[in-house]
Amino acid sequence: MFTNDIFSSLVTKYQSMMHCTALKLVKDRQIAEDIVQESWIKVMKQHIDIESIEKMGAWLRTITSRTAIDFLRKENRHHMGLLEKPELMEEHALCSCSEVDDQINWQSTLDELEECVNQSEKLHVVFQLKFKMGFDDEQIAKTLEITPSAVKTRIFRTRQLLKKNYQRKESTLKPGA
Structure with a gap:
């Protein structure tokens, strides 16, 4: 279970790594910030004992990546009509795979x-x-x-x-x- 002190120390230590991970995937700073926030919400909802996680950085990176992937998939479903534009074809190929x-x-x-x-x-x-x-x-x-x-x-x-x-x-x- 997370306490405020533990959560604050995790945010301080891993926030920038998570933001970089999200930014690499979505290529937009504001969206990356939203993804990181959503990732922290997922972490808090899991009610996991912090001591049971062996590689915290890798675990948080995975949660952030999965959240970004979910976002990309959701965006792909909403913007299927935009695929007429050639510049979006590469992004579509990535998201539709x-x-x-x-x-x-x-x-x-x-x-x-x-x-x-x-x-x-x-x-x-x-x-x-x-x-x-x-x-x-x-x-x-x-x-x-x-x-x-x-x-x-x-x-x-x-x-x-x-x-x-x-x-x-x-x-x-x-x-x-």
Whole structure:
């Protein structure tokens, strides 16, 4: 059960993360704020013991993502007539997919991973080609004019960097730390 002090500390700690999550999905600041508010309402209604949640940040991010997805689906139903406009077709494809949750979660994860590998231009380029564009190792080697073993080394280093980053993030997200 949440007390005012616990709730205030959660809001202070996670509000900006939740807002960023919502903003990535809906691309509108005011709507993102509404989604975060709705997410906090959902959290309060669940009456869950705060100590039972192992990864509070991940749990709150999931609630926020699901709330944003629900919003996008609702908006999609209300604006079906607007699909005559070509600029809305990409958004429609995202919202009408039966695997919206997976697509949005995957895109959000890719964005986070990309932020992490931006530290090294070489790793960033390999990451883009391998994971965003779906190139295999040979195609990457030809594109970058490097050896396939160099590609494998860069992919290995990228994975190590990502693993290190997530271990660091996980240790900071534990409640009570």
